[in-house]
Amino acid sequence: MRTTLDIDDDLLAALLDRHPGSSKTEAIEAALRAYLADDAVSRLRRLAGGFGVDDVSATMRAHDRRS
Secondary structure (H helix, E strand, O other): OOOOOOOOHHHHHHHHHHOOOOOHHHHHHHHHHHHHHHHHHHHHHHHOOOOOOOOOHHHHHHHHHHO
8 A cells, every 4th residue: 555654754663774775665664563563462461461260179178978
């Protein structure tokens, strides 16, 4: 997709320094991929949580003894 963007010159220069030999398009696509990958991990971490587990082993053992 062709898109026209107004990107800060210093920001783009810093990005290109980190991606030597890459075109502007390749460097921006790499930066977008890295951002999206990092964001996906962050979103998964925010979704992760704890949940309670009831220990029913004593109840089950008592039930097994009665049977």
